[in-house]
Amino acid sequence: MEIAPLAFGGNVFGFTVDEPTSFKLLDHFIDAGFNLIDTADGYSRWKPGNKGGESETIIGNWMKKRKNRDKVIIATKVGTDMGDGKKGLSKKYILKAAEASLKRLQTDYIDLYQSHFDDADTPVSETIEAYSELISQGKVKAIGASNLSSERLLDSLEFSEKNNLPKYQTLQPEYNLYNRERFEKEYQQICLDNNLSVINYFPLASGFLTGKYRSEKDFSKSVRGDGMHKYLNARGYRILNALDDVAKRFDTTPATVSLAWLMAQPGIAAPIASATSMEQLDSLLKAADLPLDNKAIEFLNQASNY
Numbered sequence: 001m002e003i004a005p006l007a008f009g010g011n012v013f014g015f016t017v018d019e020p021t022s023f024k025l026l027d028h029f030i031d032a033g034f035n036l037i038d039t040a041d042g043y044s045r046w047k048p049g050n051k052g053g054e055s056e057t058i059i060g061n062w063m064k065k066r067k068n069r070d071k072v073i074i075a076t077k078v079g080t081d082m083g084d085g086k087k088g089l090s091k092k093y094i095l096k097a098a099e100a101s102l103k104r105l106q107t108d109y110i111d112l113y114q115s116h117f118d119d120a121d122t123p124v125s126e127t128i129e130a131y132s133e134l135i136s137q138g139k140v141k142a143i144g145a146s147n148l149s150s151e152r153l154l155d156s157l158e159f160s161e162k163n164n165l166p167k168y169q170t171l172q173p174e175y176n177l178y179n180r181e182r183f184e185k186e187y188q189q190i191c192l193d194n195n196l197s198v199i200n201y202f203p204l205a206s207g208f209l210t211g212k213y214r215s216e217k218d219f220s221k222s223v224r225g226d227g228m229h230k231y232l233n234a235r236g237y238r239i240l241n242a243l244d245d246v247a248k249r250f251d252t253t254p255a256t257v258s259l260a261w262l263m264a265q266p267g268i269a270a271p272i273a274s275a276t277s278m279e280q281l282d283s284l285l286k287a288a289d290l291p292l293d294n295k296a297i298e299f300l301n302q303a304s305n306y
Contacts, residue, residue, distance in 0.1 A: 001111065001142060001169075003036040003073055005263050005288045007199055009274035010039030014054025015047050017276050022058045023065070025281055032285050036073045038172075038199065038272045040116055041101050042080035052082045053104050060106035069107055075170075075199070076101050077116035077146060089119035091130035098134055114144040114172060124156040125163075132165045144170030146201070150186045157194055168196065172272070175200035175265075177209055177239055177258055178231060181306040191267045200262065203271035205231060209258040210283075211240055235304070242303030246296045252286060259287030261300050 008029050013022045026037070039059055045052035056076060063069050078097045081087040086097070101110065113134065115127060134140040145153055145168045153171070160167040171191055175183040179202070191198055204210055206224045208231040215232070219225030243254035250257065262271045275281035292300075 001073060003270050004034040005270050006034055006259065006284060007036040007038045007075070007270045007272040008034070009201065009272045010037055010055040010059060011043045012055075012274045012276055013039070013043065013058040014050060015044035019058050019061065021276070023062050025275060025278070026059070026062050027066070028278060028281055029285070030068065030071065034285065034288075035071065036075060036199070036270055038075045038201075040077035040080060040114075041097060041104075042077070042082060042116065045080075045082065053100070056101055056104035060104050064106050073111045074105060074107065075112035075114060075144070076105070076110055077114040077172075079116040079119060087119075089115055089122045089127040089130075091126050091133075094127065094130040095133065098139060102139060109139055109141060111141045112144050112170060113140040113142075114146050114170070115148060115168075116146055118148045118152055124152060125159050128156060128160055128163075128165050135166050142166075142169045144168055144172060144199070146172035150190060153187070153190060167194075170197045170199055170269070172199050172201055174202045175262065175268075175271075176203050176205045177243070177261060177300060177304045178205045178236060180304060188267060196267070197269035198267045199270050199272055200268065201272050203262050203273050204255055204258055208236070209239070209243065209254060211243065211254040214240065235306075239300075239304050242300055246292070246300060249296070250290060250292075252290060253283050255280075255283045256286045256290055257292070257296075257300075259284060260290040260292050261297060263287060264292055264297055 037059060039055045042052050043055035044050055078094055079089050131143045143166055157167055171187060173183045173187055206227055208228055212218060212221055213228040219228055243257050246257045247254050259271050262268055273284045275284055
């Protein structure tokens, strides 16, 4: 399964982006030569009035209207709390949730089906066996993991290997210039050792690495502004200053540089980034054509050291 080096994050569909705008953004993304769209059954349940599945529904409507299912790679997830006890990674629930996702996406197969959040009450063997059944039925092409502990990830890989069952092919962790430590210390080597492609979320630290939030007065710029407090410290400002310097040198934006830095890291297949406007999306897409030199990468490494 070959993917372009940037994935579109579908968490904004049905949340901060309505269906007509979602269609325009997706059209632009695909027309620019990219193909991986990441979503989840739980997107965007958190918005008042939503029940979950809104993002998958919008993507499904778009694919049906454009008749382009064969040109896109759809990644979705299972396991998050959908209310009414619908959550977890038990075999019974995964099989049921997969059918619901397929219906919303208006497709007969999911390219990449991922464990969204771990379920400590379910053995990893049961989860893998559920995925194996879906793959044998042709309803899922490949499986991935997100938000699993390193121990449970290794246990899952070992179980698959020993029993000749489908293995996780991808890991979706949080990873960006500010939040480096956990992934690099706990997961990076596992991914390299087991040939797991990394499609990381929050590559721009919820927008902080775009340079949009430089003081508390900037928090009102978006619904995510209130979450920026944790980044406004000496290290955060050091990273922003470094991004400004590199962006100026390459005549681009901090967001583009942030993504290009990620794309240059070992094991990274495609950062997952979302956009709510064409201007934002264009800034993200440019990262794929920005080959940072070793000097720039090392400069950013030093500025973001933990």
